[in-house]
Amino acid sequence: MRDATGAPALRVSQVLGPVTALGPGRRLGLWVQGCPLACAGCMSRHTWDPAGGHDVSVERLARVWRRGLADGYDGLTVSGGEPLEQAQALAALLDTADQVRRDAGRADADLLVYTGWEEPEIAASPAASLALRHADAVITGRYRAGEPTRLVWRGSANQRLTPRTGLGRRRYGPHLDRRTDHPELQVQVTQDAVHIIGVPRPGELSSLARDLTARGLTFQENTWRP
Numbered sequence: 247m248r249d250a251t252g253a254p255a256l257r258v259s260q261v262l263g264p265v266t267a268l269g270p271g272r273r274l275g276l277w278v279q280g281c282p283l284a285c286a287g288c289m290s291r292h293t294w295d296p297a298g299g300h301d302v303s304v305e306r307l308a309r310v311w312r313r314g315l316a317d318g319y320d321g322l323t324v325s326g327g328e329p330l331e332q333a334q335a336l337a338a339l340l341d342t343a344d345q346v347r348r349d350a351g352r353a354d355a356d357l358l359v360y361t362g363w364e365e366p367e368i369a370a371s372p373a374a375s376l377a378l379r380h381a382d383a384v385i386t387g388r389y390r391a392g393e394p395t396r397l398v399w400r401g402s403a404n405q406r407l408t409p410r411t412g413l414g415r416r417r418y419g420p421h422l423d424r425r426t427d428h429p430e431l432q433v434q435v436t437q438d439a440v441h442i443i444g445v446p447r448p449g450e451l452s453s454l455a456r457d458l459t460a461r462g463l464t465f466q467e468n469t470w471r472p
């Protein structure tokens with residue numbers, strides 16, 4: 247995809263930071279727009295429509311990433327939506343993000359990608375494999391509401407965290423089998439939305455929404471109900 251000026255661009259749902267609940271440390275979080283996988287129980291139904299969100303050039307995203315690195319961010323998490331639906335733009339983004347971290351002397355800042363695709367689906371797609379060539383780690387697999395898990399950063403037991411580089415192995419190796427009963431959930435409030443960031447356990451979103459309502463917030467809609 248290209249933006250109005252012809253520059254490489256991604257269809258983006260939102261960009262937030264610092265994100266601390268989707269990967270190690272303080273991170274830039276980028277949620278792409280558009281997902282055809284339609285997992286039952288998905289908490290991000292607002293990211294399904296490929297016509298939603300807005301086009302953001304890779305160059306602009308690179309500027310945000312550069313600022314994040316200057317602020318000491320430990321990594322970039324790309325989620326969605328389905329990033330591999332925009333494989334060419336994702337490749338441009340991660341190529342650029344890799345170059346930016348090197349130029350900034352921050353080759354220690356990692357690139358993590360969430361995708362609903364399974365590893366064999368990625369391996370069978372040259373475009374997807376190319377897109378992920380700079381990803382230090384990937385979390386793969388559809389969300390299955392019937393397979394809850396305590397594994398950190400994963401929503402269901404089938405989802406796999408796979409390091410793909412030396413940095414990925416160093417940073418994510420200790421977390422491959424790490425479990426928690428209390429996964430971190432972040433709440434960030436922007437002008438028109440309350441963003442709940444992280445991988446909630448079943449029922450947690452509704453309970454959090456009830457808490458926030460009790461404190462005076464009124465929800466017009468939420469993203470996890472059909």
Ligand code: SF4
Binds near residue numbers: 285362388
């Ligand atoms: S859980 Fe992820 S892969 Fe599944 S429908 Fe939602 S955004 Fe798409």
